[in-house]
Amino acid sequence: MFQDFQACWTPVLPSTALKAAPVGTMLAGEKVVLFRDSQGVARALLDRCPHRGVELSLGSVKDGQLVCPFHGWRFKGDGACGHVPYNPDARLDRLSATALPTHEEGGLLWVYTAPGLEAPDRPYVPEALLRDDVSVFMHHEEWACHWTRAMENMLDFPHLPFVHGRTIGADLKKRLTDSTPMEQRIEPQPYGFTSHTTIEGQPDARLDWMRPNGMTLHISDTGFFLRMHVWCVPTAPNRTRMLLTAVRGFGLYNPLFMLTDRFNLRILREDKAVVESSFPVEVPPPTQEQSVGSDKTTLRFRQWYFSHLKEGSQRAAS
């Protein structure tokens, strides 16, 4: 279950996607259903009725319980069966669905990829999403790629002048020559790491990796507040939901600044064709592709993936 993505917190959708009706989604190859219980708390179950395997997301929510569309069995947020029609003697305690730990914060719905009710920790929610003095633009779309290729793209700085030469890489494209040295320094963080890129000895960019599948781009630390977060959420095999949240602390009441939000979308889409063309589809072990010094950040992610997630490597996160 959740192959190569076990025991991870990941956002799956924006909170606004979950209203009164259940929502079915794919997560790392498993069907998952989200719904709100009687308190409005977001809950997640495997999207499979324990009776005859029907998708619970095709059903409805009644009194905070998820009702299967086939024979009307009802399930609570913890997976417990609350009712079986026509069978007053049914042993409800033996008829549970499978719950997954769920969390809602920062305008996002988070799911932990292991069955049960308890996760060992809480998801790391970037500070920008917890502020109330910012505007947040959220968007998600599906890419035909393995999430690891998308993740590496998000952590890759040297592609900016090439893929984004008309947007966020335009300035770099002008400044850099082919022989300009680019160095990267990795700073471990409780949530993953920070990658500092230095060009000709001058600090130039900061990227955060949020284990296992999130990235924060600090577009500027002076003058204005702008952060771009992207999570690469594995859905089906070689399908990835790119979940973008762009946070800005300026122009909050000026609709013109919505153009800034669109700009973030344009940057994201510039990456799509390159990522989807990558072969092999999933990142290979670090020794199986040629790498250079300016690949330090993506290699660090790749090493972590192979030592912690791939084929169920379940060692303590570091």
Ligand code: FES
């Ligand atoms: S299949 Fe769900 S109640 Fe029968």
Ligand SMILES: [Fe+2]
């Ligand atoms: Fe990019």
